[in-house]
Each structure stands twice: as structure tokens, then as C-alpha cells.
Amino acid sequence: MIRYFVLPDLLAGKMNALVSRKWKNKVKGRDWYDFEWYVKKGVELNFKHLQTRMRQFNDVEMTIEEFLDKLKERISITDIELVKRDVAPFIKNHAQIDIWSTDYFLQLVEMMRTK
Numbered sequence: 001m002i003r004y005f006v007l008p009d010l011l012a013g014k015m016n017a018l019v020s021r022k023w024k025n026k027v028k029g030r031d032w033y034d035f036e037w038y039v040k041k042g043v044e045l046n047f048k049h050l051q052t053r054m055r056q057f058n059d060v061e062m063t064i065e066e067f068l069d070k071l072k073e074r075i076s077i078t079d080i081e082l083v084k085r086d087v088a089p090f091i092k093n094h095a096q097i098d099i100w101s102t103d104y105f106l107q108l109v110e111m112m113r114t115k
Helices: 007-020 029-040 047-058 064-077 080-090 102-111
Strands: none
Touching: 007 029, 007 047, 007 064, 029 080, 029 102, 047 064, 064 102
16 A cells, blocks of 8 residues: 655644644754745645644644644744754755744744645
């Protein structure tokens, strides 16, 4: 059997990682890079898949509004400079992450589409 995921499901997995990962002072720049990529490409978040992942991995139930609030909270407490430093070795053009800031990622949340 071959398993595959469509982009809305992959975005759900990424969103689960962004809100659930226990970072302390460590960040995963790739999560943030991917978040930006999905939103800019107009990929719709499969919220039902996200709910399934959150129940499975975190034993948590959330409405879409609660999830968006949690995501915004995570963005507001994340050191975006650490995120940039973590992802910088993996990208050719560092200018593409110059725009990254707390406000920028909050704007991406507002642009995110859900189904």
C-alpha cells in the first residue's frame, strides 16, 4: 500500500507542529519557511485533518477560532531572529527572509484559507 497526502493535509501537519512543538529556546526554521510557502501558494488548510492530528498526537480538541488564536499566540512569543538563523543555511537568497517578522507571520495567518 502506498500512502500519500495532498497539500491541505500536509499543511495541517505543519500547523500541528507549529502550535504543538515544545520549543523553549529552540525553533524549527523549516516549519516557518513551509508555513509561508503554503500560504503564499494559496493552499487551503484541511482543518478536519488538523483536528485529527491534534487529537492523535496531543489529545487536544480545538475549534478553528481557538486554533487561530493559539497560532497567533505562538507567533507572538517566537523569536523570529532565531527562526531566520535556523533556516538561513538552507536557502540561497537570504534576502527572501528579510521580511520575516512577528507582524509578517501574523499577516500570513490572516491570509490563510481553510476548508
